[in-house]
Amino acid sequence: MKHEVHVGKHVGRPMERVEDAQLLAGQALFCGDMPERDGTLQAAILRSPHAHAEILSIDTSEALLQPGVEAILTGKEIKEDSDPFLIVLRQPMDQWSLATDRVRFVGEAVAVVVAKDRYLAEDALDYIKVVYKPLPIALHPLEAAKDGAPLVHPAVGSNVVSTRHFSYGEPDKAFAEADRVVELTIDYPRNSQTPLEGYVVLADYRREEQVYDVQSNFQGPFTVHPVMSKALRVKGPQLRMRSPAFSGGGFGVKQAMFPYVVLMCIASRRVGRPVKWVEDRLEHLTAAIAAPNRIIRGQAAVMNDGKVIGFRFEQLDDYGAYLRPPMPGPLYRQHGIMTGGYDVKHMTITNRLVMTNKTPSGMVRGFGGPQIYYAIERLMQTVAVELGMDHLDLIRKNLIPAGSFPYRAAAGALIDSGDYQMALEIATRDGKLDELKGRREKARAEGRLYGIGYAVVVEPAQSNMGYLSTINTVEERHKAGPKGGNVAYCTVNVDALGGVSLTADSLPQGQGHATVLSQIVADELGIEPHDIVCNMERDTQRDPWSIATGNYSSRFSSATAPAARLAARKIRAKMAKIAAHFLKVSPDKIDFSEGKIFAIEDPQKTLRFSRVAGTAHWSPGELPPDMEPGMCEIGVWSAPELEPPNDADQINTSLTYGFVFDYCGVEIDRDTGEVNIDRYVTMHDSGKLLNPLLADGQVYGGFAWGVGAALREEFVYGEDGSFLSGTFADYLCPTACEVPEPLILHMESPSPFTPLGAKGIAEGNVMSTPVCIANAVADATGIRDLRLPLTPAKVAALIQGQEPARPKGNQATPPMELSDRGIRGQGTAFVAAAPELVWQTLVDPDQLARVIPGCHKMELVGPGSYRAEMSLGVGIVRGRFEARVSLTDLNPPKSAVISGSLEGPLGSSSGSGNVRLVAVEGGTRISYDYGFDISGKVAAVGGRMLDGAARVLMSQFFQRLGSLTEGPGKISAAPPSWWQRLLKLLGIAR
Amino acid sequence: MSQLNNDGRSSVSFILNGNPVTGYAEPRMLLTDFLREEMGLTEIHVGCEHGVCGACTIRMDGLPARACLTFAIQAEGHRIDTVQSLAQPSGVLSDLQLAFRKHHALQCGYCTPGILMSSSAFLEINHDPSEEEVRDMLSGHLCRCTGYVGMVRAILEVARNRISA
Structure with a gap:
């Protein structure tokens, strides 16, 4: 396409957002606020406490009797009513919207209760009895990828479900000729930008129409619409997906809700009423989604002058328990641009995809970019260190030269425009790099730990819908047919009085799309942005949509925005033709301004915008010959540059490629290990900016999450696969105190491939900021292996060495092998009753039931073996458990070993303890020690409180034991003192 | 102290954005759910339900409070203000x-x-x-x-x- 820079009266200017009045007044309707039909039921989901287990049985009979419960669905009903979801790979790894025969991660949906309200639905969850048989787990990607690892999907025969090798240029030659090879392996953690609004689904099965009418905050892409409709066994139009105009943040995350859409559709069909489900925060953090954690072994072939001539990347990407479409997108989304901002012609890539017993991976802002740029930019910093070169000089030496755009990168990206050298010059000058270097020098002279980091990112936008087919071999691709493009829609309507409205396919998640669309259309039609009503709702039964519809890959500026201009231009052309007809001039001599349409050469010849629009509605007979009546136009846009992968496995993964250059100074507190960002500069070339204020908003937001990913955020799993980051007190999002204000700089190299010259800008900083901060920490400390997040504890350990082990006390040997998180404790108590009496209480089920806190029922199920039902709580989590307890090594009335397990909807636990009874004066001294592991919801949210809770339970236990054996008030941690014995003798005390 | 009705709910009366209101809530009902479901205030946004994210913050007798950590019945007799209280009645924003x-x-x-x-x-x-x-x-x-x-x-x-x- 011919290059054209478009600056209009409104496009390119900072403007307040047309969305904000509603939001600020609290009147914007989010999905959870949408009106519900009378009789709508609410759903709550029972989730797996195990990382991997067979489901032996599910008993819902008692739960069905609970108040308000209308239905309960399990995997059995789901298998009856739906087909497994299609997946990208041809591998036997079926998945439904509920677990069927086994669970594969903590938090996997096992059953859904549909009830009158959410409180009652959650109450009933406690009464569903699921018997699990725990299985060995595959947790760490490297371990899971080994032969003999426990298999997440046994039918596949391996946890590595896809391996592909790619070679570009002459990598072997490059590595043979290199002066040296520099290598670095990185291990990028799991995280997510966690929108503040969780998933919401309101499904209504219309039996007579056989239509599933769904309102949700699903954000697209609609590539999964066919996945959902096929699972539901209906044709596309029978699955009506509606989205409200407002969504409480997306960041890609709201793509992965589609299994819940199907689940609620089936529930609605079963109960014959609408069913609504609102995800809570624990569900979201535990089970919604995570960006894949990835291990990348990177190698650079380097000449002594700093020129990098080749790269090798071996990637192992962890997709968790299921491969939900469009996974493994993050592994291929950046494929064409794996050489980053550098002019490197020779490269190999090996992509391996591993399944583990963790939450499925999915779309998160950056979509594989943070992982890859962490590898490339950490590797480049390491090259600089090894060569003894300044990092920035090394970057300069290797950047793609100015004047070589459009530039075809080794793996196929067609980088549209840029001037990277100029960007560096502006950034170092306007960001005052010299001053920052001075600060570093001064800090170091004072003995402080200070470092400067750099990062270079080529920011892709608007994904090529064919990128994922790169995972298939050339032969497979030929068989399946070519895939490419990215179709965008915008509809502009002008009513009979000249009122302008539009709809578009971008499903905004807060970015201000309506504002930009109104700017674009206002410019074309000579009206004001506030005169245009933008309806950003989407309805697949009513609005045009394609598989590319949605909010992802920063596609708005380069996909939906051009579609809007196309639609507006069609309207403009039509109105110009009508006006020309009336004014008796040629249509190319017509212009639009301030609500008027006039002859350029004779502005006296003018018509009101509304008058021209009205003609198309009121008097189609007056229109110029051959013109269609009405005034509604659809703009459809797909860029021709988005070609399918070629036979050399080259793929132009994106339409536009912006440029980001960041640098920062950080100081590390030697005592606490805290990383403080002293100054952060972020330089962007995103082509033409459509609204600079909105563009800066994307940079600020991406930067804030970049800071979170660098320093705080990680989804943490225990060694048993339990999930440990279930609250916002465990998963630490940065607040206003942790996010400094970065200095944002811009330059504009318009994209020749998009009509407005714009590129994406929303994802650059989530790719650049984590590695920029890590490079600064590497510069400050000289440490090479840095794993994010760089929390104070982790950094302190790196700079100070590991803390010495806790001194050995007189603690008894732990009764069982425990993970690091296992709860251990010991103590003594005194009971004013003889050991024999205490013993009798401990072995009598009825008595024991009264002693154990929260126990409702206890029965003897075998010699020394009990089954109990109890209610327990830790912090905010309370629920019912089934306990199995056995007494072994009985040495009445002196000692016993108690071991057992707890199982409930909130989690499971197993452990054991020793109890010793010693007769002392006035009663029995009981000494005990215990150790147990814990998983499930209790572990996810209660981790910080478990030790305290265990101590409280123990003290309650002995208090009750004391009451029962000797009457109330007879328990103390120590035998009665001589003073108490004296009082007793005197009859003053009992 | 309000009495429990036979359906397990008790009446709750308070001043909401300047107007006296009365509703019925189970003792366990959260103020977030009460304001959204019973009072129809969709500006009450629920983000975490454990008091960290602050999305549900209201003002109770003038002081900021987490509606998700407050039971509906705790609002009895108090003044509760939401974001609706900021703009002028005509809709002009503050x-x-x-x-x-x-x-x-x-x-x-x-x-x-x-x-x-x-x-x-x-x-x-x-x-x-x-x-x-x-x-x-x-x-x-x-x-x-x-x-x-x-x-x-x-x-x-x-x-x-x-x-x-």
């Missing part, structure tokens, strides 16, 4: 809301009503805050979209304008 709009202090807007409640209370107590104090106040809230920059600017600007007014 200086704080307008400053948020001017500085693009919101994107998805889900956290915004809660942040406006904390900020409005803060500015009543602290007329001339430093940036550090504003950030400290905002640290009771999570925003995942904006990086907080626009909010800090907006709040500082409102404080300056009120002083010079």
